[in-house]
Amino acid sequence: MSLFSYIMRRVLISLLTVFVVVSITFFLMNLMPGDPFIGNKAVPKAIKDNLYAKYGLDKPLFERYLMYLGNLAKGDLGMSMTYKNQKVINVIKQAFPVSADLGIRSLIFGVIGGLLLGVIAALHHNGPWDTTATLLAIIGVSIPGFLIGTLVQYIFGFLFSNVIKDVFNTTYQLIPIARWEGFRYTLLPSFALGFSSLALTSRMMRTSMLDVLHQDYIKTAKSKGLTPLQVTWRHTIRNAILPVITVLGPMTAAIMTGTFVIEKIFAIPGLGKFFVQSVQMYDYTMILGLTLFFSTFLIFMNLVVDIAYGFIDPRIRLAKGKA
């Protein structure tokens, strides 16, 4: 079986998975007691009826389900019930690039930084570098992102800006603490969001490296006279990185589709808030659209990871040919 047919099979299974996810979400969501059109004011029943009719909520559940699937087949995710004139697909199109932008920055910071830290820590096992890296990792794993976010906001928005104010007599913010305007604005949120990935990656990399370093083939590599760099690069990292690659799929999907807390703290117009808000507001079409989007993205990232295995470790053969 070639790589192509392997991918095709995975895509078919993925489609089925997404279908099941959407169906379960549809019915679970409709079990929630609540009304998408509840506002600050009570409105007459006739107006409620008009709204229900406009969004097709006056029809029986199963008919709505079939209608939704029919529209889905045509690529139509429907209109949001909270953002009345917005198509769900447009909301995703507008907000996802922002979240993805922030997510990629955080991943670059978190994964590359984490790998570096992990490698350095392992190579200097029990030395001061190791202690520092482990300490950072523990901080990163145990302090949640919103606390780190608030902390850096305090440091840069208050302490640092007070220094600037004293020295230059201006309220100009070199590193702004909120909003999404340009490169300067991406620094703090990328740091806050990427910090836990950094911690996780470095811990995994360190453990995995230590494991590999005790293997016989490392001794062999050393004894056949390879330079330390060659040993580390070709034999240690390449073998140690696999567990990190495994978590990278779900991590990428989770970070790139937006995080509610970090985006809220830094006032970033990303996708994160819609996940929470759509459930709070009973925005049925939005809940379904986002579930569909997220599950597809997650499945896709996992597929990418599986394929990446094959390139990094030739021993892993995705397409099991006949022996």
Add this chain to the structure above:
Amino acid sequence: MNFRQSLLMFCIAVAVAVAVVPVFAADPANLNIHIGIEPPNLDQHSIFRDETIPLMNLLFEGLVRSDGKGGYVPGMAEKWEASADGLEYTFTIRKGATWSNGDPVTAADFVYGLRRALDPATASMYSYILYPFRNAQAVNEGELPAEMVGVRAEGDKVTYTLEHPTSYILSILAMPFAMPGNRDFIEPLGGDYASDANLLVSNGPYTLKEWRHSDRLVLAKNPRYWNAEDIKLDTITVYVISDSDDAVDLFLEKELDLVDVPDHYLGDFEARGLAGPAYSDGAVFYLEFNIRDPVLSNSKIRKAIAYALDREALVRDVLANGSLPAMSVVAPSISSGAGGFYRDLVPQHFNDHDVAAAKALLAEAMLELGVERLPPLTLISDDGDRMKNISTLIQRMVRSSLGIDVRIQSLPFRERLERMYDGDFQIILAGLGPDYDDPMTYLEQWSTGGLFNFSGYVSAEYDRLIGLASAEADPEERLAHLEAAESLLMEDMPIAPVYFRMRNWAHQADVTGIVRRSLWPDPDLYRAEKTRK
């Protein structure tokens, strides 16, 4: 200092200057404000959230516009006249009234606008506010075709026919729902209308230049607006910021020019001399009793609780922001319909903290109910700090004055609303703001089938008084009916008023002309100006 050192110093100086200069180059005529939600849409005829109304006031213009002092001045209409019986209003559209795409604003646009707002297919949330127009309710409920609503155009004149004489009709015509619609622009777009900057055509002092969803909207001065010379700002940037603490931070950094001050910041703002004068937003907060409850069905119990509250202490100790004790329903900022403010003409209906009267009523009620001791009552409130504090104080007051145990149940806002809408409560702490400038905006709510009548209150006499007031053309007579109705409501006490809310806000010192008021649009930025440095 040698050459290399001076060069280094020069480079540092340039770098610092480049970093600092943007502050001093601030655009003098841009106002930065914020909105708590991403607007669901900016469709003038189907607004879903009050928060967007200040924007509608800038993007669109109705026949008349608030003058910022409680009256209405010509907008798209240059003049108007009412028929002697008060049932017909004819407006003449001003010459030069133009849409932002260059189309003229015509009388027919107003006819189309009203029909569209009432069309059941538009499913406008607030269309009930338009029910004073003839046949509007029947059209909205799908019983009559849209053409039957009481509006017609002849040349440059648009004439509205009303169900009853409606003294506050101008305050309704100034609202977005009654604004014109550019049919040729709207119809081809269908459901996409007003969902993006290029999908909107406006006729107000500003146009929508940019809409970065969930981030910001940029409004730019509309050069085609008939009164463009009185519009002092070039742009208004509206940031979408849902967290009110974030908004306060940005205000303190001078990145926002206007902010509502949350309770917990009020002291800080006052200490810094930043707090503007509090203003009444017209909301009355009250305890609504469920009359279907066996104990609360007794009006004397309800009155006992109403009389026992020490509102003076509550507004002083808990709210501490200028809010006023309410022993009536109609807020002080509402016009009487017969000249002046209603509350100035009609005094409040009972005494605050009248424990003796409350105890006497309770004793009578216990006899009538044939009980020695009342079972504990449950009070539902929102779970915000302010509402929790208020309900705790009410709990203490009712227990100490009357010996009645009150249990508090704090619920998230939407859940509290659902319990209220379902009538699933004993006592609920709720608030009501005005839709239009007339006592009726509060009083009609507790007639049979009234929108906010969740108490199950039914009184033929109350309905009669509301009916009389609705149909009465003479302002003095009408006022008498309204007063009688409010008085009866406070006699039967399906709701016990607690306080009239005041709100706190602040603006930067270089900003003037912002009007805060209890009616839409609040804030009114039509006359805002900014003079920087």
